[in-house]
Amino acid sequence: MCHMSLKTVSQISLAIVSLVFIVQLVDMYSYLQSDSEWVTTWDKACSVIGALLWLPFMLFFWKIIKG
Secondary structure, three states, rough: OOOOHHHHHHHHHHHHHHHHHHHHHHHHHHHHHHHOOOHHHHHHHHHHHHOOOOHHHHHHHHHHHOO
C-alpha cells in the first residue's frame, strides 16, 4: 500500500484548487463583461463571491505545506 505524506497530498490539493480558482476567475471576468439583459447585478455579485470562496481552501493547503 502506498503512503503519501500530508505535505504531498496538500501540494496536489493546492494545485487542483488553484486550477479551479483560475477557471473561476476567467469565468467571473467574462461574466462581468457580459451586457446581456439576463445577467443581473445579483448574478454578477454571486459570481465574484463564488470565485473568492476558493481562497480559504488555497490558504489552508498553503499553511499545511509551509508547516
